[in-house]
Amino acid sequence: MSLINKNIPLSFTFDGKSYFGFEGDTLASALIRNKVRLVGRSFKYHRPRGIMGAGSEEPNALVEIHADGVCEPNRRATTIKLFDGLSAKSQNGSPSLGFDVLAINDWLSPFLSTGFYYKTFMWPKAFWEKVYEPAIRRAAGLGKIIQKPDPDSYDKGFLHCDVLVIGGGPAGLQAALDAGRVGKRVILANDDFVLGGRLLSDPILINDKPSIEWAQNVEAELRSMDNVRILERTTVYGAYDHGIFGALETKTDEIGGSGARMVLWKIYSKASILAAGATERPIAFANNDRPGIMLASAVRTYQKRFEVDPGVNIALFSNNNNALSTLHKVLIDARENEFVIDTQGRKSLKSIRLNDGRNIKADCLAVSGGWNPNVHLTCHQRSRPVWDEKKSCFLPNINSLPKNMHVIGAANGNFTMSEVFESVRLTGKALGHKPADSPPTDSETYEVTAFWHVKGKKRAWVDYQNDVTAKDITLAHQEGFSSVEHVKRYTTLGMATDQGRTSNVIGLAILADATGQTIPETGTTIFRPPFTPVPIGAFAGPHKEQHFKPTRLTPSHKYAEESGATFVETGYWKRSQWFAKEGEQGWRDSVDREVITTRGSVGICDVSTLGKIDIQGKDAGAFLNKVYVNSFKLLKPSKCRYGLMLREDGIAMDDGTSARFSDTHYVMTTTTANAGTVFRHLEFARQCLFPEMDVHLISTTEQWAQYSVAGPNARKLLQKIVDPEHDISNEAFPYMACGQVTVCGGTRARIFRLSFSGELAYEIAVPTRYGDALIRKLMNAGEEFGVCMYGTEALGVMRIEKGHAAGNELNGQTTAGHLGLGGFVSKKKDCIGKVLSQREGLIADDALRLVGFVAVDPSDQITNGAHFINIGDDRIATNDQGYMSSVAYSPELGHYVGLGFLKSGANRKGDELWAVDFVRNHHIKVRVVSPHFVDPDGERLRG
Amino acid sequence: MIINHPLLGPRDASEFVYLGDASLMNRPNPKSETAAEDFHAYMYLRDNPPGEHRELWFHEQGDRSWLIVTRNTLTHEITKVELARSSKGLIT
Structure with a gap:
C-alpha cells in the first residue's frame, strides 16, 4: 500500500539542476530521494541548512518556486506537492548555495549577537538610512520579491457546516466519521494531500492491520457520504468569533496554471473539533543546525511514507520513548544522561560528539525533544495554554476555548492511540454523535523527561x-x-x-x-492568526485591478465615449471630465470652450451621479426641517430649495437641493461623494432620533438619468423635447420650480429649474433606461444652438465663477458661518448640528469666511492650497490668515479666480494679501473680492 | 462576527456599518437651558466599557435597519439584538 507511485516519475529542477521524483512526493522528499542535503542558507549567519521537518513546521527548507520570470519566495519544500516541471531555487546564497560570500557572517558571529544592529550602527547617524540599512537588508532576509504582478488567480468561498473537523489524522478521521454517520453536515480540513496524519509515518496497528488501511477505509466511507466534505491541502489558519474560521486551500503549487491557485474559505460552523495534532520539538545543542539533523518524526515520515532514507548512519537523540520507533543505528538517550555536545560537517553532517567523549560517524541525526500540541487555534481568542508537567508541554485551556470548540487527539495532549480514540469518543458523545467503540490498537505509552538544552560554549x-x-x-x-x-x-x-x-x-x-x-x-507569547503564512493574493482573491471596487457608469457613458470624453473617477463613478475636440491642444482648451459655449448658448452635463433620495410620508417636511438648517416644511409643492445639512457637531456635512412634489413627497439631492453617507445619516435620524415621525426613505440615485441643460438657449432647447402640453415658460415655470412632465411623446420625466452654473438652467430626469436615448435627443435638438456636452471641469469652473461651495469647501472643517451661509440657519427651529454650531470657537469674530480672490496682477496664476499672509508679516504659520480652497481660470473674465477661507473675510473686501504656496514655491499678491464673480445679482438664472 | 438580525436572522458582520454607543439615540433637548453642555456630552463623552455594551450597527448591505446590539467587548458575545425603532417602543 505505497503512497509513492513509482510508475509516475516527475521531473523537476532545483537550483537549475534536473532531478526526478515520483507522484506522492513533496519537494522535500524528492530532494532527499536525490541526495540533495544542502537546500538553503540561514537568515543572518548564512549557515548551510538542510531539511529539518516533514510538514508545515519546517523552518529551514524555504525555497522559491519559479515560472516564466516570476517567482514565489519562502515556500516550505515540505509542503510543496511535487509536480512535473517544478522549478525551485534555494534562497539567501550568493553567488551560489554552495559558495556563499556572506557565510563570512558565520565567522563574524561573535560580533553579530542579538541587538547587534541597535548597538553598532549608531554613528554617524546619517549613515543609517544610506549605508547601513541597505547593506544589512541585502545581507539579511530570505526570499526576494519580484516586482511583477502575480500571474495567478485566487478565489474566495464561504462554507457552512454543523461540525468543522480540523485535521485529518486518526482523531480527525474518527471524529468526522462519527459526525457524518449521524447525518451532521461535516467539513474535514486536512493540510496534507493525504489523510492519515501520524498513521502515515508511524508503525501503528489498528484492528491488527497497518493503520493506514484503517485510514483509507475511513476515508472511503467519508467520501461516500453526501453530508461530508473533505478539503484537502487546506490549512485552517484562524479561529474567529462566533464559530467562523479562515482556511486556505492550495489547489496547486504551479505558477501560472489555469483556474484558481488557492482558495480562501470562510467557514461558518456550529461546532468545531480541533484535531490539529502536535509538532515535535528539537533540542538545543552545539551546531544543531547542520544539514542532516532532523526531527525524529520527520525521519520516520521520509522512511515510511516516502520510502527514502535521509541517511545511512542514522543516530537518534531523544528525551522520550515515542521517537524510538525511528529506524536508527545509535541511540543517544537524554533520559540516561547521554547528550550530543557538538557536531561536525559544514555542508552535511559527518559526525557527532557525545558527552562521554565518543565521536560517532553519522550522516543523519534524528532529534526528539518531545511533542508540542498544536494549540494555536484554541488561543486565537486570547486563551492561554496551560503547562502540563508530566507531558512537558502546553495543553489547550479547556476553560477558555473558543465557543463550541472541542479539542481531541494529540492537539489535546492525547499522545497514545488509545488516548486519541478515547478523546474522540468523549467529544462525540458530548456532541450527540453516538460514537462507536474505539477500534483496538497498539498499547502505546508516552514517557518524556523534560530536557531542552545541552549547555556549552558553542552556539546552539x-x-x-x-x-x-x-x-x-x-x-x-x-x-x-x-x-x-x-x-x-x-x-x-x-x-x-x-x-x-x-x-x-x-x-x-x-x-x-x-x-x-x-x-x-x-508564560507564552500571544498566539495570533495565521497559523501558517497566507499569501496576500489569497486575501485579495478575485478582487483586484478593475475588480477591486465596482465601476459605476453614468447613463450618458456610451455617448460620452463616442464624443471623446476623458473620464475621471469620482467615488465609484466614472464621470466625463471634458470632451476634447479636434485641434484642441490640452484640457484647458476643451474646458474653456465648454464654458464659453454654455454661457454663450447652451451646454449639457450628466448630473445623474448626484445622490437622489425619495422622501415620503406625512412628516416628510418636518423631517427635512430636522436634517437641513433651513426650513422645508413651508416649501410650496412644485418648488425646489437649496438645503445645507450639518453633522451633529455643527460642521457642514453636505448640501443639495430638495424638491417638493406634493404635501407628502420630497426628492432630495446630495453631492455625488456623500450620497451613501447622507442616506445612512438620514436613516439614523429617522430610526434612532425621530422614530415617531411618519416618513420613509429610499435611494433612487440609480433610477433616474438626470441632465443639466444650462445656458441662455436652455429653454428653447428643452421646449423641443418636453411635450407641448407642459408649459415651461418663465412665467409658468419660474426659477426653482419643479414638476412632472412627459418628453419625446409620452416618456415620463421630472424637470427642475435649478442652476449650479449660474445660467438659465434646468435639470431633466427620465428613468435610467431612457438616459442614453435622451442625451442623443437633447444633443440633436441642440444642434441648431451649437450645443456642447460639458464635463466636471467646466462644471467646476462655472460653480467657482458663481461662488458656489463644493467638496473643497465642504471639507469637514467648515460651518454654515464659514461658508457665508450663516443666514440660512433658521432661528425658528431646531436641526441636527444647530446647537454645537454655535460653539464660541466656531463663531468667533475673526472666524474664517468664504470670499473670492483675484490676482493683483491679472496675469498671475492663483494656486489652490496657498495660505494667506498679511502684507508685511513673516510667512510663518502663526501669521496664517486662511487658505485658498478652489481655483479656476475664468474664460469669461479672462483671468484666474479663486475661492478661499479668510479670517474676518466678510469685512476685508478690497484688502490685498500674499497668497503663499510653499508646495509650488509660488507666492503672489491677491485681492479680496466677492465670491460671486459672474452675474452677482443672479439675473441670468431667473431670465 | 455574526449578528442575529431580529427580522432577517443571522447575518455576517461585514454586511453592517458600526457607529458606536447606543446612547447616541438619546439626543438632548435643544431647548433646554443647558443644551450646549448636554450636546457636548452627547457628542463627545461616550462610555467604552470592557464587557457588555449596547451599540448601534447599521445593516447597510441589507435592509437598512439600525440595530442596537448588546455585545460583550471582551468576548464579542452578542446577547441581544433589537431594532433601534422598537427599542423606543414605537413598533413591536
Missing part, C-alpha cells in the same frame, strides 16, 4: 529560521529583557514565517532557566 540554535541561539536568549535576559514578549521582540525568537513552531517552547524553557522561574511562570 533555538529558532533556526531567524538564527536565534540559546546564547541570544540568555543575553537578552542579562540586558534586562525578561518578559517573554520582550525577549521575542529583542531576539526575534518566533517571529519568522514559521512563527516559532519548533522553537518557542525551547526558547521559553531556556528563558525560564535564566530567570529562575518555572515555564508556566514565564
Whole structure:
C-alpha cells in the first residue's frame, strides 16, 4: 500500500539542476530521494541548512518556486506537492548555495549577537538610512520579491457546516466519521494531500492491520457520504468569533496554471473539533543546525511514507520513548544522561560528539525533544495554554476555548492511540454523535523527561529560521529583557514565517532557566492568526485591478465615449471630465470652450451621479426641517430649495437641493461623494432620533438619468423635447420650480429649474433606461444652438465663477458661518448640528469666511492650497490668515479666480494679501473680492 | 462576527456599518437651558466599557435597519439584538 507511485516519475529542477521524483512526493522528499542535503542558507549567519521537518513546521527548507520570470519566495519544500516541471531555487546564497560570500557572517558571529544592529550602527547617524540599512537588508532576509504582478488567480468561498473537523489524522478521521454517520453536515480540513496524519509515518496497528488501511477505509466511507466534505491541502489558519474560521486551500503549487491557485474559505460552523495534532520539538545543542539533523518524526515520515532514507548512519537523540520507533543505528538517550555536545560537517553532517567523549560517524541525526500540541487555534481568542508537567508541554485551556470548540487527539495532549480514540469518543458523545467503540490498537505509552538544552560554549540554535541561539536568549535576559514578549521582540525568537513552531517552547524553557522561574511562570507569547503564512493574493482573491471596487457608469457613458470624453473617477463613478475636440491642444482648451459655449448658448452635463433620495410620508417636511438648517416644511409643492445639512457637531456635512412634489413627497439631492453617507445619516435620524415621525426613505440615485441643460438657449432647447402640453415658460415655470412632465411623446420625466452654473438652467430626469436615448435627443435638438456636452471641469469652473461651495469647501472643517451661509440657519427651529454650531470657537469674530480672490496682477496664476499672509508679516504659520480652497481660470473674465477661507473675510473686501504656496514655491499678491464673480445679482438664472 | 438580525436572522458582520454607543439615540433637548453642555456630552463623552455594551450597527448591505446590539467587548458575545425603532417602543 505505497503512497509513492513509482510508475509516475516527475521531473523537476532545483537550483537549475534536473532531478526526478515520483507522484506522492513533496519537494522535500524528492530532494532527499536525490541526495540533495544542502537546500538553503540561514537568515543572518548564512549557515548551510538542510531539511529539518516533514510538514508545515519546517523552518529551514524555504525555497522559491519559479515560472516564466516570476517567482514565489519562502515556500516550505515540505509542503510543496511535487509536480512535473517544478522549478525551485534555494534562497539567501550568493553567488551560489554552495559558495556563499556572506557565510563570512558565520565567522563574524561573535560580533553579530542579538541587538547587534541597535548597538553598532549608531554613528554617524546619517549613515543609517544610506549605508547601513541597505547593506544589512541585502545581507539579511530570505526570499526576494519580484516586482511583477502575480500571474495567478485566487478565489474566495464561504462554507457552512454543523461540525468543522480540523485535521485529518486518526482523531480527525474518527471524529468526522462519527459526525457524518449521524447525518451532521461535516467539513474535514486536512493540510496534507493525504489523510492519515501520524498513521502515515508511524508503525501503528489498528484492528491488527497497518493503520493506514484503517485510514483509507475511513476515508472511503467519508467520501461516500453526501453530508461530508473533505478539503484537502487546506490549512485552517484562524479561529474567529462566533464559530467562523479562515482556511486556505492550495489547489496547486504551479505558477501560472489555469483556474484558481488557492482558495480562501470562510467557514461558518456550529461546532468545531480541533484535531490539529502536535509538532515535535528539537533540542538545543552545539551546531544543531547542520544539514542532516532532523526531527525524529520527520525521519520516520521520509522512511515510511516516502520510502527514502535521509541517511545511512542514522543516530537518534531523544528525551522520550515515542521517537524510538525511528529506524536508527545509535541511540543517544537524554533520559540516561547521554547528550550530543557538538557536531561536525559544514555542508552535511559527518559526525557527532557525545558527552562521554565518543565521536560517532553519522550522516543523519534524528532529534526528539518531545511533542508540542498544536494549540494555536484554541488561543486565537486570547486563551492561554496551560503547562502540563508530566507531558512537558502546553495543553489547550479547556476553560477558555473558543465557543463550541472541542479539542481531541494529540492537539489535546492525547499522545497514545488509545488516548486519541478515547478523546474522540468523549467529544462525540458530548456532541450527540453516538460514537462507536474505539477500534483496538497498539498499547502505546508516552514517557518524556523534560530536557531542552545541552549547555556549552558553542552556539546552539533555538529558532533556526531567524538564527536565534540559546546564547541570544540568555543575553537578552542579562540586558534586562525578561518578559517573554520582550525577549521575542529583542531576539526575534518566533517571529519568522514559521512563527516559532519548533522553537518557542525551547526558547521559553531556556528563558525560564535564566530567570529562575518555572515555564508556566514565564508564560507564552500571544498566539495570533495565521497559523501558517497566507499569501496576500489569497486575501485579495478575485478582487483586484478593475475588480477591486465596482465601476459605476453614468447613463450618458456610451455617448460620452463616442464624443471623446476623458473620464475621471469620482467615488465609484466614472464621470466625463471634458470632451476634447479636434485641434484642441490640452484640457484647458476643451474646458474653456465648454464654458464659453454654455454661457454663450447652451451646454449639457450628466448630473445623474448626484445622490437622489425619495422622501415620503406625512412628516416628510418636518423631517427635512430636522436634517437641513433651513426650513422645508413651508416649501410650496412644485418648488425646489437649496438645503445645507450639518453633522451633529455643527460642521457642514453636505448640501443639495430638495424638491417638493406634493404635501407628502420630497426628492432630495446630495453631492455625488456623500450620497451613501447622507442616506445612512438620514436613516439614523429617522430610526434612532425621530422614530415617531411618519416618513420613509429610499435611494433612487440609480433610477433616474438626470441632465443639466444650462445656458441662455436652455429653454428653447428643452421646449423641443418636453411635450407641448407642459408649459415651461418663465412665467409658468419660474426659477426653482419643479414638476412632472412627459418628453419625446409620452416618456415620463421630472424637470427642475435649478442652476449650479449660474445660467438659465434646468435639470431633466427620465428613468435610467431612457438616459442614453435622451442625451442623443437633447444633443440633436441642440444642434441648431451649437450645443456642447460639458464635463466636471467646466462644471467646476462655472460653480467657482458663481461662488458656489463644493467638496473643497465642504471639507469637514467648515460651518454654515464659514461658508457665508450663516443666514440660512433658521432661528425658528431646531436641526441636527444647530446647537454645537454655535460653539464660541466656531463663531468667533475673526472666524474664517468664504470670499473670492483675484490676482493683483491679472496675469498671475492663483494656486489652490496657498495660505494667506498679511502684507508685511513673516510667512510663518502663526501669521496664517486662511487658505485658498478652489481655483479656476475664468474664460469669461479672462483671468484666474479663486475661492478661499479668510479670517474676518466678510469685512476685508478690497484688502490685498500674499497668497503663499510653499508646495509650488509660488507666492503672489491677491485681492479680496466677492465670491460671486459672474452675474452677482443672479439675473441670468431667473431670465 | 455574526449578528442575529431580529427580522432577517443571522447575518455576517461585514454586511453592517458600526457607529458606536447606543446612547447616541438619546439626543438632548435643544431647548433646554443647558443644551450646549448636554450636546457636548452627547457628542463627545461616550462610555467604552470592557464587557457588555449596547451599540448601534447599521445593516447597510441589507435592509437598512439600525440595530442596537448588546455585545460583550471582551468576548464579542452578542446577547441581544433589537431594532433601534422598537427599542423606543414605537413598533413591536
